Amino acid sequence: MSDAAGLDCEHRRPSKRRRDDPDHALPLCSIEAVMMAHPADAAAGYSSSSSLLGAAAASGGDGAGAASSSCAWPRTIHFFVRATDSRTISMHAAWDDTVGAVLGHLSDRGYGRDLRLVYAGRQLAPETALAELRLPPDSTLYLLSRLRSTPFSSAWQLASFIASTAAGAEFDPIHTAAACSIDELVKEFIFCAHRANLRPRHDRDSPLYGMATGDHAAQYLEIFREAGAPFALVRLYVGNPPSIFRYQAVSAIKCFLTTDPSALPPDVLAVTAPLLLEFCRLLSFTVNKSDTLYRLCRFTLASVLCLPSGLPPSLKSPSKLIDQVLPFAAEIVEVVLDELASPEMILSAANLEELSNFFKVMHQQALRWIPNGGSLPKSMYNSECGHSDTWVWRLHKLSMDLLNRVDECLKRLQMDLSLSSESRGVNVSQSRWGARSNMLVMLTQLDFISKIYEDVAHKLRLVLLAHREPLSALVRCSKRNEHLHWLVKHKDLLCFEARRNLVLMMLPEGKDDYGELHEMLIDRSHLLDESFEYVIQAKPSELRSGIFMEFKNEEATGPGVLREWFCMVCQALFSPQQVLFLPCPSDRQRFYLNGTSVVDPLHLKYLRFSGRIIGLALMHRVQVGITLDRTVFLHLAGRSITLEDISVADPITYASCKRILEMDAAVVDGLELTFSRDVHELGSRSTIELCSGGKDVHVNISNREHYIDLLIKNTFIDSISVQLTHFARGFSDILVDPELQKAFFESLDLEDFDRMLGGSNNTINLEDWKVHTQYNGYKEKDRHIVWFWKAVESMSMEQQRQLLFFWTSVKYLPSDGFGGLASKLYIYKASESAAHLPSSHTCFYRLCLPPYPSLKATKNQLQKIAQEHVSCSFGTW
Template sequence: MENDDIALSSPRSPPSDPTQVQFFVRMITEPTLVIIASSTDTIQSIHEKVQSSTGMPITEQRLIYSGKQLRWEQTLYECGVQNDAIMHLAGRMRSTCHPKAWQLMNDVVFLIFYLYKNYPPFLPVLPLKTVKSMLLQFLSLTPQSDPDQAYGHLQIFTASSAPARLVMLYMSSYRNAAADAIRHFFCASKTVLNKDTYNRCGPIALEFCKRLFRAVGTYDPLYVFCRRSLASMLELTDPLEKKALIGFKDIFPFVKELAVKLSHDLLLSTESTPSLSDVRDFSVFLVLVRKEIERYIVNCGPIVLSFRGEISGLPMCYSEEIKYLHEVFVALLCRLDTCLMKIDVHVADVMKQDGKTLIGCSQYLAILKELNLISKLYHGCEKMFWETMKRRTVALGNLIVKYVKKSNEHKWILDEGKEATNFKARRHLAMLLLPEVKYDYEAAHEMLIDRPNLLAVSFEYIAHADPNSLRAGLFMEFKNEDATGPGVLREWFFLVCQAIFNPQNALFVACPTDRRRFFPNPDSKVDSLHLEYFIFSGRMIALALMHKVHVGIVFDRVFFLQLAGHNITLEDIQDADPYFYSSCKQILEMDPEVVDQDVLALTFVHETEELGKRKIVELCPGGRSMIVNSKNRKQYVESLIQHRFVTSIGEQVAHFVQGFADIVSSQRLQRSFFHCLEPKDLDWMLHGTENAISVDDWKAHTKYRGFKKTDSQISWFWKAVDGMTTEQRKVLLFFWTSVKYLPIEGFGGLASRLRIIKCSMSFDRLPSSHTCFYELCLPAYPSLTVTCDRLRIITQEHVGCSFGTS
């Protein structure tokens, strides 16, 4: 530790030949005094001269030299003041606003000095406890109603040289006791002071960091504690206020220090991992640094660095720091690229282990978030960042799925680089916006459903329910059936959603080229309750997604884009209405001269059929008289698309959105949910995989109870399944699990493995199932023929979809 405590160092022998010393005493409200004194004069005598000149009482004076408060009993020589005409001795009186605080801190400093000079290591227990209590008393004296008064009070702590004395004590035999006192001060400040006042302790924490850095370095536990205390104060403060208290130059050394540490930890990721606190501190300190740099580039765009790393075209006072921050970005991005590559190569091993590598991975996303923010400051760095992420899509997706708990923390990934993510990552972030499924049957919304009136009864239970009760959970059973539980609930979701999107119910229409795809029916008003049914539809889809049930339908692109808040373009309508799309494309691609000859005979109107009657709608005011020509045809096509696919179903979409938002709590979250996803993602989440059911995958995810894998009955069972059609396998799977459409991961994406259980029923009985637990109860049939016959009966659609499963 550097010896910057001259005033409290060991006494020096007085000079044999005293000399005169000229120095200055500067005060806040009085002119600077010039004082001439002997080198053997005491500090007390200097106080008396100041009193003689200013009338200021000695008890109100505190003289500071080189950042240290001078003790009365010391001489100018002992304090190191030399015979120099330009030597400045800063004089600071005890604040008249906070006299008690000055007196208290003066006593603290004196007590610490007394301990340091006079007490052996085994005696100072009681005095050190007194130091802690005095520090607590200082905090309790802080005026908290006036921020400026509070800041002036807290400045006394540093001005009295308390940090210097406590660090001096920390370097002595009383290391543990001093550390305890410092920790106690910062911990108590969180509880004693209110938030606004606590934030103004930042300069105190900074002073401790600077002194501990010089004395013990950055790996010392007390230094790390003080640095984290400083970060916590900055974290709770508005960036503009941070600048007023602590400057860019004060903070940047911490950014350098932590960048080096994080880079080292990433390099040795199998042995040393970035700690959560280091990453958090790095993030907090970067906020102030970025804000200050952004202030300079707000009018000139990202910083351009030359090949040699020089800043071109922008004079800045922080040029060295700006160049270093760019080096930090490149170095950390390179380190993380290597770490992500290891996950890509060894994804199965890395993501399953419980060792240090797994723990280290948890901080990768937080560091990436900071690098993304830094990249915006420099020309070309954003492109470099996202190109790196695109190379590591699999690793990035696995990190998101495993570690992201709050979607907003990493919303930046989807906002700026959705193409760098995969389906699993986007699905995970979207699902975090939905309520978590609860299995508290006492609080669940109860339903008794009559199968013959499935849609109408379900509508009454869902459309008129309090959304809070729906989010609390669902419990349902079919009338006159004993089965209950998750399996029956999955079956209900599937059947109701199939009914909602059945074109015969006039709520939705299917795309001509893909009958699985639906969008709202512009003529749904044939049913007076159609808007209420759209609210019901939105609720049902949100609940199905929340319960992770594949319902076998998908949305058309134009419907999805409106739910996500996007505009509809010509290419988006291709599947919804191929003929309309083709007509619009022809209008746009025709020879301009031909169009201007009015061969199309078009004006800005759209002719529709509503409830069997033809209706003419103007696409803009005066549209009937506005002829379509080569200059306005693009506007005409855009207006057509807007009316046909947006305006005509606007009410229906709005009510569907309302129903969906009822479940996710707000329309903002509803839009965020769809914004997280690509249209294909929602297809997979609602419909499941389009691939044929793999019997080998089915086998690999099936366990047995009562049977062995080698038993004849099991062999016959799988031979029977192997000989089924695709539709028969779907029916058997639905009978077994109430799942007709598998997730995109196949059988591995189900909540658990399937089971075949040996039951004691006679050979003439059909299999039964417990869909809640994915269990198929199979009698020990005597032959392949009998097995095939029994399963053939099961795979008839009318049997397999309603065979008393539970």
């Protein structure tokens, strides 16, 4: 209704009426009131009220004609509307206003959306003009709700009561002071919605029979919306001048703006999205975009939409949902673009989460909308094709704007790196770059969208390619983030340290609290057997918490002892005596699975144990000096194995296959090979067919490549598939998510995995050792320190390793040498006499060195502890 033809009303509020139970039948617009003795009792209220109209009276119609025959009729009509709760509403309107306009006016003020007016015992048609009713002065019309066929009548009554209470608080705050607290009413409504879900549904006579769990709460919230309660609450919140009940409106709306299960029952929380959308729409039209309540409402909407069950049936249409959500997503994108344009380029955590949630849900819904998945044709979002009014075009533009801004930010980070490199060498600060990890969140969201838009994917790759150094620095310094797995397809752009940090995020962090660690007490004489029992019987969750172990009858505990245990267990586990693994002929520290391990009845359990040990060693960042063959690595990564991949594990088969590929046709035919292979196992010989009927299929020049592929697959996959499965299962037990096993190995090259697990097998760099050693009680130029380093220099490489192991429980250094250790090394001046051997605190990388009187004495004492049987477990915690 236009301003020129509006309606005005005022209310009379009688005293309080008892309302015991929200499920008790309440009339529409129920409010604490007593009945007025006569409509004339409200005349004083009418006479003092000012009309919002000022519109000319309608001429014409029977009523108007009758008025003109006697005297000048007033320009407006005054009448009363009596609600079923006995509240009387004084109204005045233009004669040409319709009954529907009156109902709309009442609905706008919170009296519900499905109303009817009754006069003289008949229902008035909405299209009827007031002039046609020929109403006598001060007539009374009756406001009723339409009868509904619904099992939730109490929900309608309570929702209508909330709407009318909020409307009353806006227009007549003095009389509403005695009314129930609006926010408490909303909490009561939420509780009723939750309680409705708990009602039995097995009664075939019940109208609720057969309804799924959670449907009731969704219908309750839809009733809340249809009854006009959100409109009334928002109107009360934005009222001008502000109502004294504004704080109740805020509290009432905030009842739905939480994802805390203790504040909002999970079954209700999961279906709040349509209601949150309604609040967002209403607030977006009436308040500033920086309004705190509006921002909280928008943030909660994004969070709820990302819940597994956050999309009720009314929002199941992907296109419709994106259309409704996109305006709010565009608002947060603008905020993020402004933050990224700042000198610090740092986003607030709340804005980052909100943007991520909106993009996540739009990405998911867009993929559902696209037939057969894949990307959208460019014609749907190309600006030249004139589709700028569609969500497809608008989402594409938002994504490109965001990508362009991220590109600018990466350029600035590249300049920072260049300046650091020129001034003092490349120095990537963990704290500084870690604070900029928001850039990775932006890139992650853009990767999601790139699955929809092909040109976004292309430009994203170009941006990453142009800024490899800042990208690596961001990933290298990033804290744990489970959403970065998409970077595996760009691993060629990352440095080793970045790739290593990427996969370490897939491993547990462990606990610092010893009370939550998996405790083990191991007898050295039964090292492997007891370690096997402790590890294989533990639940994966217990192992992911971390390990606290000690050796029987030894005082030493802590990380140093744990590092020693890992090295000793791996040395025993991968020894030929265990028949689980075989060393590669040309690299005795590289192993592949032994097909004859079936001789051990426990071999499958031991292989799972082996997988767990490898995963735990990586989790605790211990280099154990062994590596896996490329064939095993590729299997764990879910990739196929080619001829070149077997060269280290089986050089004989590799050479034979290479010769077959180089032979002429006649020579190949003369070999009389078939698609089968002979296997010698446990003293017996058997023939395995590489394909169905393989013994009868001869190898020739046209099928020799296929023969080689099948031979490799059978030898390195099929024949040991059960062993591989158990080993892989053991490794995945340690990952934070077992489903990440493939992503873990895909993120690495074999050389990366070697550096992480095996460490460096190169000669120890003595100068690097000195640079990373500090002194306590000694000085670098003291003769005792000079003698110490001369004694170390005279040792063999293996003796140096034993000394280092005695000192730190580190036998194999990280690939980047001593600088890759968790701490500097320390030499402390011991108080013992020269007759004592050195001692160590391996947890703290601390060597306690007595002041020996000569270089010869120093050499003698160091030679003693460099013996393998002495260097193991000679230190203390």
